[in-house]
Amino acid sequence: MAVIAAFVVNAVLNFALGLLIAQLLGPSDFGRFALGTAGAVVLNTLLFEWLRLSATRFYSARVREEEPWIRLMLGRAYAFVALGLAGAALLCLSGAGLLAPDAGDQVRLAAAAAATAVGIGLFDYHAALARARFVGGAYLRLVLAKNAIALVLMSGTAWLVPQPAWVMVAGGLSQLLAVLAVRRVLADAPAAAGRRRRAETLRLFLAYGLPLIAANVLYQLMPFANRAAIAAAADFAVSGYFSLAADMGARVFSTLGAALDLLLFQIAVQAEELHGRAAAEDQVGRNLAVVATVLLPCAAGFWVVAPAIEAIVVPAAFRGHFAQYTLLLLPGLLALALMNFALNPIFQIRRRTLPVIAAALIGAGANALGILVLTRPLGAPGIAAAQSVGFVAALSFLALRALTGRERLRLPLRDLAAATAAAAVMTAALLPLRGLAPWLALPACVAGGGLIYGALVWRFDIAGLRGVVEARLRRALPAR
Structure with missing residues (x-):
């Protein structure tokens, strides 16, 4: 029932939020926002989807107890990719001011897409962990937190600073903050893995997910x-x-x-x-x-x-x-x-x-x-x-x-x-x-x-x- 409730809330609020953002930005800026968001989804799929897929296929309540290195390698791989993408976003932002104004706007949109992809990836990964363990209550709290924060941050940003890039960043930040709300519930005990086991686990993830x-x-x-x-x-x-x-x-x-x-x-x-x-x-x-x-x-x-x-x-x-x-x-x-x-x-x-x-x-x-x-x-x-x-x-x-x-x-x-x-x-x-x-x-x-x-x-x-x-x-x- 928790998953069904999460679906209803997520569907209604996502639908309402999309309409509200369209109203606040107007057709032209909403077109830019939608294009940048599509780019963020592509980045998330390209860089993080293999981790989400691996979590749903290879992680479970049994694996959590018997094979803790699975979660360890999932977390490490995500952190490595996220730091690289966040660094790329910062480089884009720092270089935007050196470019021509029109090119600068495009670079800022690309940087916002990279930052948003980090938030989407983090949220999807933790949602997959809750799903793999059948922890419906944690999944419901994660979805509720994400939608409530996104409604405030994204609509507020679109009203105060009606620029597509900043609205996108607000959306990515809302997903990051939602994960912090349930991090303890989804945490696992510290684990260690030898070099050979780490390499084998990563090869398994990549062969399955690529x-x-x-x-x-x-x-x-x-x-x-x-x-x-x-x-x-x-x-x-x-x-x-x-x-x-x-x-x-x-x-x-x-x-x-x-x-x-x-x-x-x-x-x-x-x-x-x-x-x-x-x-x-x-x-x-x-x-x-x-x-x-x-x-x-x-x-x-x-x-x-x-x-x-x-x-x-x-x-x-x-x-x-x-x-x-x-x-x-x-x-x-x-x-x-x-x-x-x-x-x-x-x-x-x-x-x-x-x-x-x-x-x-x-x-x-x-x-x-x-x-x-x-x-x-x-x-x-x-x-x-x-x-x-x-x-x-x-x-x-x-x-x-x-x-x-x-x-x-x-x-x-x-x-x-x-x-x-x-x-x-x-x-x-x-x-x-x-x-x-x-x-x-x-x-x-x-x-x-x-x-x-x-x-x-x-x-x-x-x-x-x-x-x-x-x-x-x-x-x-x-x-x-």
């Missing part, structure tokens, strides 16, 4: 390059329109998918520790059905309510563009979430992560080809459509690799078909409500969609979710 990092960097570079392409083809205001729709949609899917992954992947790792690889792969198949059951109605519902969200909560300067870009970006955002949280775990459990690189290369190629083909007839929206084409192409390849051949994953096809049908029924039922006044359409669609889809999931026990809820209720209610 293919996933390469793929994730490509996936992060795609929206980064697309935003830059829109800014070059049009201007930063148009890039801001694209970025707001992309960021809002990505936050919904990534937050929801990460909340599921927090529990599901660790359950698969635990199944491998207790019962072997076959049990872990069976669990991954069940996890895939759960992820699809949750993400499909999320995508359909977000599309249905996008016009109402635009009319009610999107800043006035962005209206007229949000719903259009959301429609074009949604297929790609759903595909990316399904890859990250449904298909990638198959290769992570098997420790064969090279196919994810091939999928990412195919996606990047399809994205580039889509830009060439679609930009001339559609303009800037064609770049958004090209991004969806790229992510869908990558998903298709990865699904082909995972679900065919001698080692294909066995899927609960009945659950996947039922989830798809239930999402279609929900969407058809909500379409008439889309034409209502926005203040009526939004609550009616959210409540009606939740009731319809929830009733179908409960009636047909899709992905076994009814059984999960009933078991939890039996534990929560006192025996008579």
Whole structure:
């Protein structure tokens, strides 16, 4: 329940904070902020993601007691990379004043991206530690602290000093301060490791994480390059329109998918520790059905309510563009979430992560080809459509690799078909409500969609979710 509560808080506050920053900065500066933030995410993925991935795969409550050098090497590796990146950020800042004013602004944005990446990496690493140990209370406190501090620091900075670089730095600082709030809960006893064991542990981390990092960097570079392409083809205001729709949609899917992954992947790792690889792969198949059951109605519902969200909560300067870009970006955002949280775990459990690189290369190629083909007839929206084409192409390849051949994953096809049908029924039922006044359409669609889809999931026990809820209720209610 703590993880679910953390997800709800994180999703709502992230969504609200993004809209508030967009309102305070305006389209042009928000476009710069979004471009710099995308750069920070790329840096974090490139430099720190291997540590987060290694923590979720190789660290656990058992490892904490029996193999303490795992945490020792994770901490040392993170500190080394963080100090190097922080030093690079300081060099950028110190050199910015010696450059021309325009170049100085760009360097300051790059330095802010480096500083923000350090904060993101630190937060993600400690969140992974809490996840690996199933410490839900610590994870909830970490998320609450991060969102509360970010709301104050980022909105305050955007109001007092409305410059994208400083708002980014405030965001990175909020994540650093949140980690300090839970550092004692997640601390391990001091440990030591010989040189040979240290080297073996680092090689294990790198061999496991590097293919996933390469793929994730490509996936992060795609929206980064697309935003830059829109800014070059049009201007930063148009890039801001694209970025707001992309960021809002990505936050919904990534937050929801990460909340599921927090529990599901660790359950698969635990199944491998207790019962072997076959049990872990069976669990991954069940996890895939759960992820699809949750993400499909999320995508359909977000599309249905996008016009109402635009009319009610999107800043006035962005209206007229949000719903259009959301429609074009949604297929790609759903595909990316399904890859990250449904298909990638198959290769992570098997420790064969090279196919994810091939999928990412195919996606990047399809994205580039889509830009060439679609930009001339559609303009800037064609770049958004090209991004969806790229992510869908990558998903298709990865699904082909995972679900065919001698080692294909066995899927609960009945659950996947039922989830798809239930999402279609929900969407058809909500379409008439889309034409209502926005203040009526939004609550009616959210409540009606939740009731319809929830009733179908409960009636047909899709992905076994009814059984999960009933078991939890039996534990929560006192025996008579």
